[in-house]
Amino acid sequence: xxxxSSALEQEKIKAYVQAMTEPTTYTFVKKEGIKLFFDHGxxxxxxxxxxxxxxxxxxxxxxxxxxxxxxxx
Numbered sequence: 001x002x003x004x005s006s007a008l009e010q011e012k013i014k015a016y017v018q019a020m021t022e023p024t025t026y027t028f029v030k031k032e033g034i035k036l037f038f039d040h041g042x043x044x045x046x047x048x049x050x051x052x053x054x055x056x057x058x059x060x061x062x063x064x065x066x067x068x069x070x071x072x073x
Contacts, residue, residue: 001029001037001038001039001040001046001072001073002026002037002038002040002046002049002050002053002070002071002072002073003035003036003037003038003069003070003071003072003073004017004035004036004038004053004068004069004070005034005035005036005068005069005070005071006034006036006066006067006068006069007034007067008066008067009062009066010031010034010036012062013036013057013066013068014028014036016056016057016060016063017036017038017053017057018038020052020053020056022052023043023044023048023049023052024040024041024043024044024049025040025041026038026039026040026049026053027039027040027041037073038053045072046072046073047072049072050070050071050072051070053070054068054070057070
């Protein structure tokens with residue numbers, strides 16, 4: 001499972017991550033405050049999944065200006 005923490009653009013992040021298929025698919029699990037929890041399946045390690053999400057969001061025109069955290073739990 002990975003956790004993305006962001007105070008801004010949570011719905012956009014949620015939709016974007018759920019649409020990702022590389023390196024694995026992500027399923028939204030729950031929201032707690034500013035934390036968004038996603039299940040990433042068993043295809044890749046949690047650290048690799050969290051790193052991939054962070055890198056892809058940062059490449060988006062709206063993502064490179066966001067302050068957010070992506071970690072494996």
